[in-house]
Amino acid sequence: MTAMITSPLDNAALLRVEDRVLWLATAIVHHANRVRPNHSGVKVGGHQTSSASMTSIMTSLWFTHLEAEDLVSVKPHAAPVLHAINYLLGYLDAGYLTELRAYGGLQSYPSRRKDPDRVDFSTGSVGIGATAAVWSSLSNRYIGDHFPVSTGRRHIALLGDAELDEGACWEAVADPLVGRLGNVLWVVDLNRQSLDRVIPDIEADRRIAMFRGAGWHVQVLKYGTLLQEIFRLPGGQDLRRRLDAMANEEYQRLLRLPPEQLRERLPGGGPGAPAIAGLVRGLDDETLHAAVRNLGGHDMRALTSAYRGADLVPDRPSVVFAYTVKGRRLPGQGHPQNHSALITTAQYEQLARELGADPGDPWRRFPENSPEAALCEATGRRLTRAETPETLPPQAPAEVSNGHRGLRxxxxxxxxxxxxxxxxxxxxxxxxxxxxxxxxxxxxxxxxxxxxxxxxxxxxxxxxxxxxxxxxxxxxxxxxxxxxxxxxxxxxxxxxxxxxxxxxxxxxxxxxxxxxxxxxxxxxxxxxxxxxxxxxxxxxxxxxxxxxxxxxxxxxxxxxxxxxxxxxxxxxxxxxxxxxxxxxxxxxxxxxxxxxxxxxxxxxxxxxxxDQSSALVPGTPEAREARRKAVLSGGYLLRALPGAEGRAVTLVGVGAVMPEVIAAAEDLSGRGIAADVVCLTSPDLVYRAWRAARGLSDDGDPRVLDELFPRGAVRPIVAVIDGHPHTLDWLGAVRGAPISTLGVDDFGQSGDVRDLYRHFGIDSNSIVSAALNLVQC
Known part of the structure; x- marks a missing residue:
């Protein structure tokens, strides 16, 4: 029997677009690693095989199903596929195709804020991108209930099966609110591989059951049209049972075998082995070789049907498990260590011949008036979005309360x-x-x-x-x-x-x-x-x-x-x-x-x-406004207690420990040591101000430093925080002052606040002792 039993899609242009997407995604990575000069010698990287397993999924989704307002989260390692599609649709200039992972170029993973083309979600940390589509859907539902915003869009996540190891996925899947989001669709690129290995056994069955248990609508695309037709032949059901029961590792090994070894190993040793052996004897080498790789995640008709099937279930989220071959049509397809593999220049040129591309002109577009060019142009028009209007929310007032009194x-x-x-x-x-x-x-x-x-x-x-x-x-x-x-x-x-x-x-x-x-x-x-x-x-x-x-x-x-x-x-x-x-x-x-x-x-x-009275909030409008601005700058001088001339210290407190800092200042003043009390509201902003003052950043206002630590009188500093002390250790460098930083650097325990403050050395006595040590030095 020959390959004539295959049933190709009617839309041949779509298949040729898929070929071009695969070529462009591969060429983008190839150019970054093999062509563009690498002055640092550090591997640029990219994921040709992870992209190859996604080309059918993404081509069918973009060119047959998406509407302009739909949002798609793309698995991190398929970023080159996204850029290839955006290029074909006219959303990306060709000059960027040579700039993958270059400064100012295409980011290593899809980035909503940093990539030059249309990216709906930033991904990169596995699992996070998948859940982003869920929370995007929920946010869209919420804002549609409160403001005149359309909620008709779909929220789609494309993820690898290894990403389902991430707890973030299951935390999202299990949340009761998520079970009501009918416009969520996850498409799992089930290529049976992670970064280092083939995923053991038949993990997909357990994952599928978990989604069904959470109430999701589940569709499984395991076999393509060719294999399904073979299953209808004598011995076909035995072959199907054999493939269904086959562990991932054995299946992946079959992908690497030449036809003669494939005929020997595929039947296995079960009761259906003779029937399977008879079936494969009737297939020519090309058909047999293609059949083993003929999975549902590469069947354009099955994929499009699955997307439409999800739309028919509007009361709950959907997931499509699309079986694929990692590195499909590349030399390393199915190899357990192909994750970061790069094809050679010779393999690149061979791939160009197979896909109808030109390695000398890799970014060439389809000829004008060709069916492929027409398909790209029509899809680009269909997916064009209106610009999001920029509207500012109403301003919150400076104050809303009638004041703060007593203990709070x-x-x-x-x-x-x-x-x-x-x-x-x-x-x-x-x-x-x-x-x-x-x-x-x-x-x-x-x-x-x-x-x-x-x-x-x-x-x-x-x-x-x-x-x-x-x-x-x-x-x-x-x-x-x-x-x-x-x-x-x-x-x-x-x-x-x-x-x-x-x-x-x-x-x-x-x-x-x-x-x-x-x-x-x-x-x-x-x-x-x-x-x-x-x-x-x-x-x-x-x-x-x-x-x-x-x-x-x-x-x-x-x-x-x-x-x-x-x-x-x-x-x-x-x-x-x-x-x-x-x-x-x-x-x-x-x-x-x-x-x-x-x-x-x-x-x-x-x-x-x-005690809110210890905040000493000024009473006059001018002084109150000055305090507010100081608070929003990162801190303010709360009080300055007198002492003997030449003996002085600055006590800096953050948050809940301020009562201890104030008490310590009063104690020191009684001992003849002048104590300024600085209340930091944001060590973050003061740190930025310090860096800006040193010319290391423009993200900060150095003026707050002069208010907190005047230049003319450099005093020793005792800084106190209910947290790790290194958070404030840098304060001494603001003016080159001696500093002791008090905080918590070990696991806590149950007790009273006074007991724990004393245990960790952030009580008023510890503050006084630290100050005395600095003043006496």
Missing amino acids: TTQQTLGRLLLDLGRSAPDVARRVVTVSPDVASSTNLGGWINKVGVWSTGDRRNWFSDDPDAVLRWDEKPSGRHIPLGIAEVNLVGLLGELGATWSRYGETLLPIGTIYDPFVARALEPWSFAIYGGGQFILVGTPSGVTLAPEGGAHQSITTPSIGLEQPGCVTWEPAFSQDLEWILLHALNRIGRRGGESAYLRLSTRPV
Whole structure:
């Protein structure tokens, strides 16, 4: 039997476009590694085989199914395929095809903010791109319930099967809200390989069952048209059972065999072996060779049908498992170590001959008036999007409260400020959306939730509405403005990133605020970074923080988060000590969201009640405004206590430890040592100012340094923070002053605040001792 049993697609132009996409993706990587001069000698890299397994999936999706407003997250290692398609559609200039991974050129992985062509989602960290499409869908549903924004678009993620090892995927799949998102589609490039190996056994069956268990609509494209026709021949069902039961490793080995060895190994040793042997004897070498590689993920008709099938299930998300061959049509196809393999120049020239390309003119477009050129032009027109209008959200006022008195925690203040915002600036408040991973009430969002309700895709009955002991009114409705998630911090930050990108996607700004237990910020660090990298602007609130949460013990006490925040690009980190400072900071942070050049914020808050009178907020309007500006610059001189001439020290405090710093200053003043008390609201901003003063950065205002550490009187510094001390160690370098930094550098334990402060040396006595040591030196 010959290859005549195949059933090619009617649209031959589409198949030739697929060939050109494969060629361009391969050539983009080849040029970067084999042609462009490499002055550093460091391997440029790229992923020709990972791209090759995706060409059918992406060509069929773009050229037969997508509409202009659909959003697609592309697996990181298929970036060259995306750029190849964008080039054919007219969205990318040819000059960029030679600049993969070059400075100012195409990024190594799809980047929404850095690539020159159309990229819907920044990917690169495996798993994060897949979940981004989920949170994009949810954000689109939410904003459509609150503003005149279309919710008809589809949110699609293309991911490799090895990405399903990532916990981020399963945290998203399992969340109850996700099960209602009918415009989500995941397409899994099931090539049975990860970076280092063939994925053992038959892992896909377990993954498929997990999706079905979570309520997703599942479609499996395992075999292509050729194999399905062979299955109808005598012995065909035996062959199918043999392939279905075959472990991944054995199948991948078959891909590497010449026809004579394939005939020997394919039948196996089971009861169907004689029938399979008879079947393969009737196939010529070319057909047999093609049949083993004929998988559903390379069948254009099956792929297009699967995409349409997902659209027919509008009440839940869909996933398509598309079996593919990693490196399909490249020399290293199916090899377990082909992940980063690069084809040679000779292989590159041979591939050009097979695909009808010209290695001397690799970027040549299809001839004018050809069916392929017409298909590209029509697709480009169909997918052209209107520019997103730039609209600025209403400005939050400078203040919204009637003042802050008595004992109050910054965590309590957050909840009260949200309610005050609703009364003082309703146009701003209606754009605020809060999110938390099952810690809404314990992070003091209860009052806000009672006021605005919980967002849901439909009205849900509150069965506890008539319970007199129910303090939290959990009213779920499409107009609600709090989004609850399960206990998954990765989901929280992924959703915040997409909620914080609506201004650039839809022209309507949301002001997202997410609350998280501060020690778990580290758990969310990777998606937090990617959310900001991808253009999300939002406020993350870590609360409660530090060993100040004394009774909860070391498991809930954060140590490294202050320095994590200081090091996070695209985000300003704040740790206010007083409620008035928090009010000014929160309103300022809201005004930095939803605009070009905007930025995210991280607020580290506390459950420690602090006497608000110790903030010494000025009474006159001019002095009050000066204090507000100082707070927003990163810090201010809280008080200056007198002492004997020549004996002086500067005490710097951050956040909840300010009462100890103030008490230490009073003690030192009584000993004849002058003590300036500096309250840092943002070590992050002061650090930027210091770098700017040294000419190392233009991202900072050095004027704050003169206010906090005057040039004329260089004093020893004792800096105190409820976090790792290295967060503030650099302060001594601002003026070349001696410094002792007090903080927490070991795991905490349960106890009273005073006991733990004493244990870690951040109590007032420890501050005084450190100051005396510096002054006496």
